[in-house]
Amino acid sequence: MGTFSDTGLLVLITLIKIAVVVFVMLTAIAYLTWLERKVVAHIQSRWGPYLVGRFGLLQPLADGAKFILKEDIVPLEADTIIYWLAPFLGFTLALLSIAVIPFGEGFAFHGHTITFEITDLNVGLLFIFAVTSLGVYSVALAGWSSNSKYSLLGGLRSSAQMISYELAMGLGVVGAIMISGTLSLRGIVASQAGFFQLHGMNTYIPHWNIFLQPVGFLLYFTAAVADTNRVPFDLPEGESELVAGYHTEYSSMKFAMFFMSEYANMITVSCLATILFFGGWHGPTFGPYVLRVLLPVFWFCLKLFCFLFFYIWMRGTLPRFRYDQLMAFGWKFLLPVGMLNVLATSFVVAWISSS
Amino acid sequence: MVVIFYITAALAILAALSVVAQHRPVYSALSLIVVLCSLAVVYLLLGAEFIAVIQVIVYAGAIMVLFVFVIMVLNADREIASQRSRMAHWLGAPVVVAFLAGILVAIWNQFPAAGTRPAAAVRAGPAAIGHLLFRNYVLPFEVTSILILVAILGAVVLAKKEF
Numbered sequence: 001m002g003t004f005s006d007t008g009l010l011v012l013i014t015l016i017k018i019a020v021v022v023f024v025m026l027t028a029i030a031y032l033t034w035l036e037r038k039v040v041a042h043i044q045s046r047w048g049p050y051l052v053g054r055f056g057l058l059q060p061l062a063d064g065a066k067f068i069l070k071e072d073i074v075p076l077e078a079d080t081i082i083y084w085l086a087p088f089l090g091f092t093l094a095l096l097s098i099a100v101i102p103f104g105e106g107f108a109f110h111g112h113t114i115t116f117e118i119t120d121l122n123v124g125l126l127f128i129f130a131v132t133s134l135g136v137y138s139v140a141l142a143g144w145s146s147n148s149k150y151s152l153l154g155g156l157r158s159s160a161q162m163i164s165y166e167l168a169m170g171l172g173v174v175g176a177i178m179i180s181g182t183l184s185l186r187g188i189v190a191s192q193a194g195f196f197q198l199h200g201m202n203t204y205i206p207h208w209n210i211f212l213q214p215v216g217f218l219l220y221f222t223a224a225v226a227d228t229n230r231v232p233f234d235l236p237e238g239e240s241e242l243v244a245g246y247h248t249e250y251s252s253m254k255f256a257m258f259f260m261s262e263y264a265n266m267i268t269v270s271c272l273a274t275i276l277f278f279g280g281w282h283g284p285t286f287g288p289y290v291l292r293v294l295l296p297v298f299w300f301c302l303k304l305f306c307f308l309f310f311y312i313w314m315r316g317t318l319p320r321f322r323y324d325q326l327m328a329f330g331w332k333f334l335l336p337v338g339m340l341n342v343l344a345t346s347f348v349v350a351w352i353s354s355s
Numbered sequence: 356m357v358v359i360f361y362i363t364a365a366l367a368i369l370a371a372l373s374v375v376a377q378h379r380p381v382y383s384a385l386s387l388i389v390v391l392c393s394l395a396v397v398y399l400l401l402g403a404e405f406i407a408v409i410q411v412i413v414y415a416g417a418i419m420v421l422f423v424f425v426i427m428v429l430n431a432d433r434e435i436a437s438q439r440s441r442m443a444h445w446l447g448a449p450v451v452v453a454f455l456a457g458i459l460v461a462i463w464n465q466f467p468a469a470g471t472r473p474a475a476a477v478r479a480g481p482a483a484i485g486h487l488l489f490r491n492y493v494l495p496f497e498v499t500s501i502l503i504l505v506a507i508l509g510a511v512v513l514a515k516k517e518f
Contacts, residue, residue: 082381122480126408133416137388140420144381144427156424163420183481 009112017118018099025098029263030060036312043316070252075147082145087250087257090138094264097131100124101271102186104281104297107289116297117186124185125177128272129170132227135265136162142250142258157323158229158236164330165226165233171338172220175213175345176276189280208279215341217277219334224269226330228262230311232318233326270307278303360400367393380431384423391415405481 034049034056041048049056074083099118106115121127136159143155177183180191188209196205210217226233250258274280283299285292321329370389377383391414398407488496 079381082385121404123404123408126405126412130408130411130416133412133420136416136420137423140423140427141381141385152427156427159420159424163417 013112013114014118021098021118022095025095025264025267026260028267029260030064032263032267032308033063033259034060035308036315039309039312040316043313064256067252067256072253073251077147079145079147082141084254086138086142086145087254087261089141090135090261091257091264093131093135093138094261094268097128097268098264098271100127100185101268101275102189102280103300105293107293115186120184120186122182122184122187125173125183125188125272125276128268129166132169132265133163133166135261136166138261146250154236161229161233161236161323161326161330162227164327165223165334168223168330168334168338169220169227171335171342172216172218172223173272173276174338174342175216176209178342178345178349179209179212185275185280189275189282192279193282206279206282208277208282210277213277213341213345215337216345217273219338219341220276221273223330223334224273225311225314226326228265228269230262230266231315232320235320235323235326266308266311267304270304270311273307274300274303356400360397363393363396363400367397378433380426381423384419384426387422388415388419391419405484 037059038048038056049059052058052062074080100121102115102117102120104116106113108114139162140155140159143151143153143158146152146155176188180188182188182191192206192208194207196203196207196211205211225231229236281296281300283296283302285295287295367390370386370393373386374383374390377386392411395407395410395415398404398410
């Protein structure tokens with residue numbers, strides 16, 4: 001260790017973190033498909049996959065092999081460069097936003113502190129919004145480059161929906177940012193440590209932003225479900241509506257990329273909801289040092305799993321919005337509610353900090 | 356750090372040239388997005404991370420999406436080279452180069468002879484920008500908001516159907 005310079009060590013540790021996070025993320029995406037099929041199946045009183053491996057646990061591997069071996073069909077007049085670019089762009093951006101998400105506290109290693117995240121930008125939250133904004137392009141370009149009417153309509157509808165609900169998403173988190181006072185994700189989690197103190201007495205309610213910003217959380221989560229094109233906002237990719245929307249003309253690996261980027265976006269949005277409103281990795285910690293380091297990661301993953309389960313539960317239960325209802329809901333209801341929330345929160349924060 | 360700047364600047368210039376040189380409008384729009392993202396990286400190198408991220412969110416992520424929408428909906432086709440003005444055909448590029456040279460000379464003369472090293476990055480986070488925007492520059496901020504409101508109203512009026 002004495003021969004490594006400081007930057008060299010930093011680069012090495014960052015590369016290891018990237019490898020771990022990408023591997024865990026890809027496995028999580030694959031098994032999220034398994035979870036979705038199982039949960040939706042049980043909601044519909046049937047089993048899901050159960051043949052491939054015990055409980056169907058090897059099904060994602062079988063699906064992966066199927067996607068790789070399928071015939072790759074390219075439509076005749078498709079714009080080649082953009083047709084190939086769109087799914088890879090979407091998947092790259094979906095993986096990119098994991099780079100700033102903190103999974104746990106960190107630990108000390110030979111005098112250095114290693115934190116459980118790839119990097120902590122002090123505008124980390126805005127970075128995730130920037131990546132999400134760029135993700136709209138993959139959908140729009142996919143729809144257009146397929147040279148098919150269904151794809152174009154689906155792509156335009158889907159990207160219009162995404163940019164509309166990004167606004168509501170942004171407004172939903174402004175309240176939490178005002179309370180935490182920082183845009184860095186690690187800082188937002190750190191501001192939710194401990195419990196609420198009432199007149200110096202410890203109520204055992206954790207100091208999470210969900211108790212301070214319930215409206216903000218509902219706003220953020222609703223807009224996030226719409227932004228990731230999930231039920232009940234999944235008109236652009238509903239089967240009975242537009243064949244398959246913007247990914248109608250895609251086959252095999254490129255279709256799998258769209259699929260994976262949708263699940264990756266789901267995971268990112270759920271991570272953000274955990275960090276912004278549910279205290280991130282805060283939870284009871286006890287025991288020896290190894291346990292103290294790993295328990296926060298466990299709490300984070302538990303909360304994340306609850307959100308993903310809720311996503312899948314909604315898919316199995318709710319009908320979908322019609323497109324005009326969807327847009328009206330986003331612009332005429334969520335946006336004003338978001339602005340009122342920001343107004344109310346800013347008054348309360350200003351009053352508290354001045355008294 | 357300087358190497359990253361040179362690479363990013365070269366990318367921005369190439370993409371900007373590609374905006375005007377492409378035959379298809381969609382490729383021009385995509386090249387413009389590359390330019391905007393390169394500029395965001397340049398802002399990052401200067402230490403203005405908030406502005407960099409806002410550039411991507413607002414400019415590359417919202418305004419350019421609308422450009423791309425319009426191009427897709429109108430299904431704009433390949434550009435056909437017009438055969439009309441021979442003078443524009445021959446004098447176009449040299450005039451642009453002369454103009455650019457004039458601008459560069461004017462900018463170069465602004466800086467003292469101590470080289471073109473950028474000033475030390477000032478770490479001004481979002482909080483500092485917020486303070487500046489809402490205290491010193493609150494009047495331009497409000498005027499800009501009203502300007503945007505007027506633009507929105509104009510767009511709604513222009514796009515309204517006649518009943």
